Amino acid sequence: MSAQATRTQTPPSAEEAAHLLRACAGEGLAVRIAGAGTKPWGGPGVDCAVQLRTTALDAIVEHNRGDFTAVVQPGASLRELQDAFASADQMLALDPPLGEGDAATIGGAVATADCGPLRHRYGAARDLVLGITVALPDGTLARAGGKVIKNVAGYDLPKLFTGAFGTLGVICELAVRLHPRPPAQATATGTTDDLGTLQRAAIALASSSLEAQALDVRWQAPTGAVLARFAGVAAHEQALAAERLLAGLGVEAATAEDDEALWAAQRAAQRSLDGGAVVRVSGRPTGLADACVAAQIAGATLVGRAALGVWWIALPAAAPGELVTAVARLRNVLAPAPCVVLDAPASVRAHLDPWDHPHDAGLVLMRRVKERFDPLATCNPGIFVGGI
Amino acid sequence: MSLPVTNIPPTVPPALDHALLERLRAICGREHVLTEPIQLRTYESDGLLQYRVTPGAVVLPGSAVEVRDVVRACSDAGVPWVARGAGSGLSGGALPVREGVLIAVTRMRRVLEVDIGNGRIVVEPGVTNTEVGLAVGPTHFYPPDPSSQIVCSIGGNVAENSGGAHCFKYGFTTNYVTGLEVVLADGEVVTLGGHELDVPGYDLLGAFVGSEGTLGICTKIWLRVVPVPETIETMVAFFDTTGEAGETVSEIVSGGVVPGAIEMMDNLTIQAAEQAVGAGFPTDAGAALIVELDGSQLECEARFDDVVAICERNGATGIRIAADAAERALIWRTRKAAFAAMGRLAPNYYVQDGVIPRTKLPEVLARISALSDEYGLRVANVFHAGDGNLHPLVLYDGEAQAEHAEELAGRIVEACVDAGGSITGEHGVGVDKKRYMPRMFEEPDLAAFQHLRCAFDPRGLANPGKLMPTPRLCGEVPGPYRRHPLERDGIAERF
Numbered sequence: 001m002s003a004q005a006t007r008t009q010t011p012p013s014a015e016e017a018a019h020l021l022r023a024c025a026g027e028g029l030a031v032r033i034a035g036a037g038t039k040p041w042g043g044p045g046v047d048c049a050v051q052l053r054t055t056a057l058d059a060i061v062e063h064n065r066g067d068f069t070a071v072v073q074p075g076a077s078l079r080e081l082q083d084a085f086a087s088a089d090q091m092l093a094l095d096p097p098l099g100e101g102d103a104a105t106i107g108g109a110v111a112t113a114d115c116g117p118l119r120h121r122y123g124a125a126r127d128l129v130l131g132i133t134v135a136l137p138d139g140t141l142a143r144a145g146g147k148v149i150k151n152v153a154g155y156d157l158p159k160l161f162t163g164a165f166g167t168l169g170v171i172c173e174l175a176v177r178l179h180p181r182p183p184a185q186a187t188a189t190g191t192t193d194d195l196g197t198l199q200r201a202a203i204a205l206a207s208s209s210l211e212a213q214a215l216d217v218r219w220q221a222p223t224g225a226v227l228a229r230f231a232g233v234a235a236h237e238q239a240l241a242a243e244r245l246l247a248g249l250g251v252e253a254a255t256a257e258d259d260e261a262l263w264a265a266q267r268a269a270q271r272s273l274d275g276g277a278v279v280r281v282s283g284r285p286t287g288l289a290d291a292c293v294a295a296q297i298a299g300a301t302l303v304g305r306a307a308l309g310v311w312w313i314a315l316p317a318a319a320p321g322e323l324v325t326a327v328a329r330l331r332n333v334l335a336p337a338p339c340v341v342l343d344a345p346a347s348v349r350a351h352l353d354p355w356d357h358p359h360d361a362g363l364v365l366m367r368r369v370k371e372r373f374d375p376l377a378t379c380n381p382g383i384f385v386g387g388i
Numbered sequence: 389m390s391l392p393v394t395n396i397p398p399t400v401p402p403a404l405d406h407a408l409l410e411r412l413r414a415i416c417g418r419e420h421v422l423t424e425p426i427q428l429r430t431y432e433s434d435g436l437l438q439y440r441v442t443p444g445a446v447v448l449p450g451s452a453v454e455v456r457d458v459v460r461a462c463s464d465a466g467v468p469w470v471a472r473g474a475g476s477g478l479s480g481g482a483l484p485v486r487e488g489v490l491i492a493v494t495r496m497r498r499v500l501e502v503d504i505g506n507g508r509i510v511v512e513p514g515v516t517n518t519e520v521g522l523a524v525g526p527t528h529f530y531p532p533d534p535s536s537q538i539v540c541s542i543g544g545n546v547a548e549n550s551g552g553a554h555c556f557k558y559g560f561t562t563n564y565v566t567g568l569e570v571v572l573a574d575g576e577v578v579t580l581g582g583h584e585l586d587v588p589g590y591d592l593l594g595a596f597v598g599s600e601g602t603l604g605i606c607t608k609i610w611l612r613v614v615p616v617p618e619t620i621e622t623m624v625a626f627f628d629t630t631g632e633a634g635e636t637v638s639e640i641v642s643g644g645v646v647p648g649a650i651e652m653m654d655n656l657t658i659q660a661a662e663q664a665v666g667a668g669f670p671t672d673a674g675a676a677l678i679v680e681l682d683g684s685q686l687e688c689e690a691r692f693d694d695v696v697a698i699c700e701r702n703g704a705t706g707i708r709i710a711a712d713a714a715e716r717a718l719i720w721r722t723r724k725a726a727f728a729a730m731g732r733l734a735p736n737y738y739v740q741d742g743v744i745p746r747t748k749l750p751e752v753l754a755r756i757s758a759l760s761d762e763y764g765l766r767v768a769n770v771f772h773a774g775d776g777n778l779h780p781l782v783l784y785d786g787e788a789q790a791e792h793a794e795e796l797a798g799r800i801v802e803a804c805v806d807a808g809g810s811i812t813g814e815h816g817v818g819v820d821k822k823r824y825m826p827r828m829f830e831e832p833d834l835a836a837f838q839h840l841r842c843a844f845d846p847r848g849l850a851n852p853g854k855l856m857p858t859p860r861l862c863g864e865v866p867g868p869y870r871r872h873p874l875e876r877d878g879i880a881e882r883f
Contacts, residue, residue, distance in 0.1 A: 151743055
């Protein structure tokens, strides 16, 4: 991040967060909003005089065990939340990489719409957030959604704020849906060095009636794998059925019960913390082989959600100019699939638009939304699509 | 002391003039612009017959371009319009606006693309929910399944964020729409989301789904479809009381089972549905609990035994397990007939759609029972038990009791909100529930809703008078915020 923040505030309550935003708006000051700061993504933005961190807002407000819901503050770390929910044999089905020191907060994961392998079965952050309380730059606290798993009253502002990168206000509270923790898990893997076979195996599993909890792919030239994790009382038997399906497609198939490391590696490959760059591609499952070829030419690793067509291509560390060129090449080859740059050194970020969003009617509408919620561009100005 | 707010009452829309009608006829063809009173009457209500408004004209565009041109014509004339799908909605969301245009998308029924390999189908808004399922079968299915699925349109499902019996496990319409082509109220066409997931930018797609036609009209819809489960096991268990059935639901869910569907019918509902369908449900049972497990065969078999044991432990008086697809269909036909069958118990009914946290079920059912006694009106209960979405049906007889019934229904909605729930789980706010919005949301919440509305439709031409409790106009985008002198001096605060 090139912008220099000069004053860091960690409001201890939603009311104080709202008060701070209004005060800054009144003085014409821009505010950099973040959780633990593990995901410095988006454009460099403008310099902000104030940095607002949600880290002091880290409580579990409610854990309604019988209802499989929880109300939490945004600064709560995902790791701590999962530990708390696990004590009731429950989980928040949101498992993005947790960043340095496992510090990632739920507010940050929601604001960036980050995800992990569990998205295959349980949906993305947008599908798990039931309700939201946000501090707006006019100093008000607005609530939308609710804390029940089904609710269509009012506009779905929880979805609007999910993935908005803090450019509309500060998330101060989240109501989320929880799921039962499965009693057992097992993973079937299919390994191959043939891209066509990899894609066929991924689509076969994605289209099959086998109900995987997670379904991922990985391509690290010269070899790739499809990973299908099953959960439940018959997890092992389900994994064996997937293994048989994979073996029939000519891949080297195996089943593992001790599978945690496999999935940790998938999550880890969504990040690059050593000077490389990560490009998130929104593609189609049938475009997997092409994306793998593009990754291979760039010397990169690809991981992603096989049935969803969302992949992360991690470019190895290189000179800034080379990384900028590599990103441009990926975008060129994979167009029209949007390619968003997530992790990247500041020197790279300064020379490209991380968002890859066309200047179309949709962007005009997004600007109008921004103007209504944050007319003075107080909140994280400049870091979002089209310089929002 | 607070500073004055700028809520200006809405202006009366201009009458439909001849020039606008001629323009609409030129766009859609004369036969697709209805203006005769006898024709207009067909469209004066949606599925909620308590409300009636005759629109100035009904247009039936045949393509996205025609929709765009119709909306532009309305925009140019400053005339409000209402989008309508099949008109089966239950909140008055498609209630016309007097002297406005009703845009019915019933002619737009093409399936534009089926891409099973990528789990997508692309349709026009007038395609029915059932037609989507047929187009992607037999290998795949489209999970949201409102009871009206044979007639209801996908466009309407998008507007209302429709649910159904299977959403506890599978989610709602909003979890399956990946892209929309939308005509905004100024006639601009935007694509929100698309075939792919995670398109950069604000999730305006998520904000649009469930916006009840107030943010624009969709002309093309990308839907995610999923493989059919390996197996489906359906059973219905009968209990003496809804309390026992409710306890069964809690035990099943807290044990880690996520059923494909879990539905409850009380005695009155069983009586009505049994008369209509004749499935052999015991009409003296206090409650029927339909439990459906789907997914992996091994998983279902193991869990199904658990579910049966839980039912027995909680005093089930009888359990019927569907032996084949026909028996499964019969159980579901009985459940889905519940609303329509109420005519056998009373001349009229008023349905509510409140949601409660599932653990509050016994408490809220007792409250409904007490209210029923207090008002001297029977209330039949049928609900999506997994997600706590109640459909209490207040039975009444004729106009004389209508107001009384509506008041009782309102008290039930309040009980849901007091229990930490919602005024509507799947039917939408529309005109019917907007008066309850202030029970659930405070002024700053409503103001935030209005920010979104104003970004999409600053002139308020798309489905005005719905969703929000009171009419509001959009001001200009506020200029640079300055502290008011009174604020600065600590005399007044801004709310």
